[in-house]
Amino acid sequence: MSHPMTTLFNASVPAALISAPGSGQGKSLITAALARLHRNAGRRVRVFKFGPDYLDPMILEQASGAPVYQLQPWMTGEEECRWRLAQAAEEADLILVEGAMGLFDGTPSSADLAVLAGIPALPVIDSWGMAQTFGAIALGLASYRDDLVVNEVIANRVASQRHGDLVREGMPAGMTLLGSVPRHAAMTLPERHLGLVQANELADLDTLLDEAAAVLQDAGLDRLPHAVSFSAAAPAPLPALLKGCRIGIARDAAFAFIYPANLDLLRELGAALTFFSPLQDTTLPEVDALWLPGGYPELHGETLAMNTAMGEAIRDHHHAGKPILAECGGLMSCMATLVDGDEKRHAGFGLLPGEAFLTKKRHGLGMQALVTPRGELRGHTFHHGSLSTPLTPAIFSRKQTGTEGEAVYQDKGLVASFFHGYFPSAPQIVADIFSGQFRTDTLSPDHNAPSRTGHDHA
Missing domain, CATH: 3.40.50.880 (Class I glutamine amidotransferase (GATase) domain)
Structure with missing residues (x-):
């Protein structure tokens, strides 16, 4: 919005932007599962969606128990991105932002939002069909832009314990593998021509989200990300x-x-x-x-x-x-x-x-x-x-x-x-x-x- 600013929000809370090298890597369900995992642990979780999307936010809202708002510097404006995050930080124990497409895709991109908001990016990388090469992709995402923070990554669709070990061994110096998510029936959601099936059409969605959260718990993904300081003013009343x-x-x-x-x-x-x-x-x-x-x-x-x-x-x-x-x-x-x-x-x-x-x-x-x-x-x-x-x-x-x-x-x-x-x-x-x-x-x-x-x- 372009209105004069009034109320000031200022808070620090763990936060991460969940992204990927491209679409189809599994970031939507992992974001939802992380939200459900921390919600089940008693934390207040706020999730945002980068860019225009109606279907993913329906899943994310059910996972987190809170409304999911859009953040997109061109569509919503930079000021609105800042104040929505800062407002959420005053009431939440964790903020997650789901990116769109690949980390650097689009103008602006998910990376642009991460830099604007000062949030580290946490890429989800599908490890299907690779082992040590996973580390090269992680390094590329982390080093592509100097102004973007990428310290950790998540390996998705890991086939076995040995596969996970090979992925971890191939990680570059200075980067951490937060966890390896195994191939599991709970880690998929049905889709149709516009994307995910609507949340209210999935009778067993809560059960699936709890199962997916348990998968992440077992994979060691229950650790909170680093805290981020948010400060912004809310728009004046209309x-x-x-x-x-x-x-x-x-x-x-x-x-x-x-x-x-x-x-x-x-x-x-x-x-x-x-x-x-x-x-x-x-x-x-x-x-x-x-x-x-x-x-x-x-x-x-x-x-x-x-x-x-x-x-x-x-x-x-x-x-x-x-x-x-x-x-x-x-x-x-x-x-x-x-x-x-x-x-x-x-x-x-x-x-x-x-x-x-x-x-x-x-x-x-x-x-x-x-x-x-x-x-x-x-x-x-x-x-x-x-x-x-x-x-x-x-x-x-x-x-x-x-x-x-x-x-x-x-x-x-x-x-x-x-x-x-x-x-x-x-x-x-x-x-x-x-x-x-x-x-x-x-x-x-x-x-x-x-x-x-x-x-x-x-």
């Missing part, structure tokens, strides 16, 4: 731009991609939030605006189509000109037709003409921003969905690189796009959307171009 506005938020197995920071922002702006299920409820709550967030509506197309009463209620809300924000899966559900992964067609909510369909090809990935005269709403896109529609986009978001991003459609009070916004990056735009004041027809080409106003950069 004006109540949405005072009296009642917002209905879809939240169930089909609509679940919601940042806790977005909910916090809406409440801080004065909005009253009510949650409803398009899958199960037949009426909308008494609200002034709707938010249809991302999720997996394509997995529930038949159920959504059969709930005709809910579809009619959403259409009535739209026809009355009331505000609706539809993001990604929310956009797909707003089309006349929703085509699932088996190419079965289902009736959508019918707010927009055309059809939404799922493909195996990924159609969007990366950081983007919606730029307007009222500010720059930052966020990301990540989807396998696509549209076939006669509609002309009102505007386009812009990729972090400056090129054209996702189409944004506007009809009456509806603003719909595959773009996911991080609300605290632009409170005024968010207030405009939910109060029905957002108007794309007033945007000039200059206002639909990248801007860095109000953000610090790594």
